[in-house]
Amino acid sequence: MQGCAQNCLKFILVFLNLLIFLCGVGLIVTGTFLALGFTDWIRIEDVANLLQNDLLRVGAYVIIAAGCFVVIVSGFGCGGACCENKCMLGVYFVLLLLIFCAQLAAGILAAIYSAEIKDFVTNEGVDFLKNNYNNTQNATGSVDSYANELGTAAWNAIQEQLDCCGVNGIQDYQENPYVNSAEILSCTSSDGSPREGCQQPLESLLEMYSTVIGATAIGVACLELFCMVFAVCLCRNVGQDD
Template identity: 35%
Template sequence: MVESCGLKCIKALLFVFNFIFWLSGCALAGVGIWIVIDSESFIQVLDNPLLINAAYIMIGVGGFVLIVGFCGCCGALKESKCMLGFYFTMLLLIFLIELAAGILASIYGSDIERYVEKTMNETLQLEYGEKKLVTDAWDEGQLVFECCGTYGYSDYLTSRWIESDRANPSENYPESCCKIADITIGQPTDRAKCYDPTDPMWATEYMNTNGCVQEFKEWVDQRIYILGGVGIGIACLQLFGMILAICLCRNIRSGD
């Protein structure tokens, strides 16, 4: 039986959609692998096994998406109602899990923020200067976000780092708290003035006085609508894929 134009169109759309879906699985698994391999310092800063477990979950979910996308492509090409049914069921399951995760994130968002603040402060107070991975991660974060300490530079005054042997006891915070002219070089704009709070331009030109929690929250807030839009877009694509699978199944049934 010669395929109708509508059936060919549905098959093509479903194949293209699932190829994109398959690529998203590759990306998700890739990010999870990157976190496990290259982000030990970040994991050390937040110091909780849940983070590394989350990375492994991302790898697992990415692999699962790869399988589902492959089934969708094959189901569309071979017009297999069995594969399309499996694909629809798995896509619906993913959609429901994402919906539940979004609801839980909105409910427990404040708890997550408190956890991040608590763990950041604990690693700064107890492990900065003691563990190289933690120290490097804090220094890099302070340079990137242009911040100092969890809530401010005074956090270092109560840390173990302040009690340790240092080259210059008059420096009450690390060099990474200083403003820099070029992040690729990482050198302070003026190291001497960075440690001179009497300078009238100290807080604006030479020293990062804001805490990293505040800067990180602002960074997230500036991008929350983008993240929300991406999430809604992905959900709409998944619904579109389920609708295409149903339509293709009906066309196959009517042609049998």
């Protein structure tokens, strides 16, 4: 009976680790989409330049690295379960616990930061469009000039992709001395009507990114909890038949 329970624990742990492996692959794919901006996805680098956030600049690569680490850990778990190796199961448990704690910390930080995004887009975004957008003509290689260049390129990419203009609309550019009338007219659609502001579609885009990343992280975290429980149970049962 004891051997049957042990085999059952082993099977469940292997199955859960296969799911974790798939989630790791999902993280790698998600990070790749964020980094390269396939189809309707905007590169996270452009969003980082727009929000002037250094953490976001490496966000996609952190997700890819986390996915690779999860894949490796899932292989460790499968190996420990199949070989019934207490040492491997112990290391596997510690690695899972570290990943889980890191995900928890990242989730808390993401929740805090997401609350600040709307305020940034509404205030700092409008201020950038009025004072710094396209202000690269007299660039001297300073940090501010380079930041303006990156921010301008980011706003251009996002406005083109989301088919919108500024934060609130064309009025965000009207006080900017570095924008000519032709560039302001580019904020009008083909029928001559002004394009809507980017605030709502940009917030929706960031919410979509957060949902995709958050749902993947929560799914992986739940599987990790189950795996830790079954790893401990299997580790305790290994060798009891001897």
